[in-house]
Amino acid sequence: MIRKWALRAIVLYLIFGIAMYAYLFFFANTSIPEALRGTAVDPATFLNGRELMLSEDYSRIRNLLFFLATPYEWLFYFLILILGVSATFEKWANNTSKFFVIRSAIYLFWLSITSFIVMFPLSFLSFTISKSYQISTQTFPGWMKDKLIDFWVSYGTMFIIITVLYFLIRKFPKRWWLAAWCLMIPFSIFMMFIQPVVIDPLYNDFYPLKDKELEAKILDLADMANIPAEHVYEVDMSTKTNSLNAYVNGIGSNSRIVLWDTTLERLSDEEILFIMAHEMGHYVEKHIYIGIAGYILLSFVELWLTAKLMERWLAKRGKDWKVKKMSNLSSLPAFLLITSILLFAASPLTNMVSRYQESRADTYAIEMTEDKEAGIESFQSLTKAGLSQVKPPYLVKIFRYGHPTMLERIKKIDEYELNK
Template identity: 70%
Template sequence: MLRKWAFRAVIAYLLFGILMYVYLFFIANSTIPADLKGTSVDPSTFLNGRELMLSEEYSKIRNLLFFLSTPYEWLFYFLVLIFGVSRGFERWAKNTSRFHIIQSAVFLFLLYLSAYLATFPLEFISYKFSKMYHISRQTFTGWMKDEVIDFWVNLATMFIIVTVLYALMRKFKKKWWIPAWLLSIPFTIFMMFIQPVVIDPLYNDFYPLKNKELEAKILVLADKANIPAKHVYEVNMSEKTNSLNAYVTGIGSNARIVLWDTTLNQLNDKEILFIMAHEMGHYVEKHIYFGIAGYLLLSLVGLWLTSILMNKIVSNKGEQLKISGVSELSSLPLFLLIISILLFAVSPLTNWVSRYEETRADRYGIEMTHNQKAAIQAFQDLTKSGLSQVNPPLLVKIFRYDHPTMLERMEMIEHYRFKKNP
């Protein structure tokens, strides 16, 4: 029976991978509409022939790896359960100590290390392709350094979550999801508060913008938007990538507007000012806080559904999955499997909301700067630096894009009608 389940799961994964490969490489259409040929959204007007070819190749590979990685994670958790690996880790953890907190630490380390080793090949393939297409500039040593930091940061975060979660499961049995959700509220806010000042600096160096003339221009925009900003931060990313980026992170007094130094090096001041105005739009429209509220709402529904599904699965298939009870540590792969599936299922909705907010920020940015040419040039440069598709396939947009496509963004800017001053 176990071999049959495992065989079917592996075959289903391979068939899914083949179908996605056929869809992305032979069926999906990423060409732009005929009536937009020769316009500013047409990649042939700002990319040369080689860049167009590389953009299509790299985008297809990257999209395929995206669609392969999540089901691969599901397959891993499923196989860990049915082959009794999770139960074996639980026995090992219980033999180590009688204290639940130490048992959680041992079990989680064994499971997380196994998951990391299992998914490492896909991560490495992604890194190698990014190097091959000159997106990444990172050495293997530098990449592995970030991987190790990522491993321990995620492990420490998961240790806190799992220890508290399973303590609640043991105490509240079927209603554990309610206190778990309530505790997730301050924890989420705390993590967002410390992210810019504690976690992000582990990976990169952050410092106030060196170009004081440009900073002064950005702060003028911030003043117009009534944003109490004193600094704009830049981060050293040129040793790692050729891609461009800027973002808003953190909340409250730790909120930061950050520019990658690659953006500073490759874009002119007018393009950067549009990007900064875009990021200020997120701040002005309180997208970070709406994001937190949305995340907490989805967490409530997700934890409730997870509790129902875990109870049913353990009751009906617990013996086959080697799980003796929901509150046992051996059920953690099942918990992670259900959460991962639910997150993937809801991703079209969360991506749609994010794309809406990004469109709002684009509108805010163009209203602030009144420079359509610079905005379109910025999007063209972002496309070129990341070898992105201007018009990605529908499934890719639905499941992967939390920003509007470059075609949509540039078309909106091209035809934007400015508000009339009263």
């Protein structure tokens, strides 16, 4: 019976992959509406023929990899659970120490290293494709270094989460999900606080913006928006990518305004100021706090559903999978599988909210800078640098895009009526 379930899962994954390939490469409509031909939205007006071809090909491949990677992860969790691999990992951990904290660390290490190995081919494929399309400028050793940092940062974070989670499952068998939710809120806020100063510097070098004239302009914008910013940072990304980006992250005293050096090299001051005004729009409209509130609500529902589904699933199949009860560490793949599926199912809603907030931030940038030309040119440059589709397929938009499409963003700026 176990072999049949494993075979069915693999066949279902292959069918899904073929269906997504057919959709993205043959059936999805990515053409610009006829009424917008020749306008600022039309990629033919700011991309040459080769760039148009490359952007379509690269976007299709990247989108396919996204839709293959997520269920591939589900398949991994499902197979190691039903084939008893997870139970074997727990047995190894139990034979090593009588202390739960050590057993948790050992079990999680085996699970994490197996996941790393299994997911590595897709990650490496994504890297090589980015290199071939000249999006990534990173060397293989540099890429591997980042992957290893990812591994240990994720392992350390997960070790804390899993150790506390399974302690709560043992302590509160019926209400563990509620206790976990209560502890997760301060932990998530703490991680947001340390992200800019502890985690991000592990990957890249951050330093104060060298162009002091540009920094003064950005800080003037921040002052106009009543944003308490004292410094602007730039980060060395040109050794890793040709893409452009700028962002504001962190909370409280650790919040940072950050510009990629690729953005500084390729965009004019006016275009950079428009992008910065967009980021400031998020602060002014308190999107970060709205996002935290939404995250708290969504995580409450997700943990409750996960608890109910795990309880029923393990009661029915746990014996076959050699998972005696939910408090066994070997039940972790079931927890990760269910939460991942729920997050993916919720992504159309969360992405829709995010797109609305991004659109509001675009409006703020237009009104603050009153420079529509800079806004249009900055989005055109972002499209060109990242070989992005101006009009992605519908399924890609709802499952991948936390920002409006470039068609929507450029069209909005182009048609926006400024009050003068």
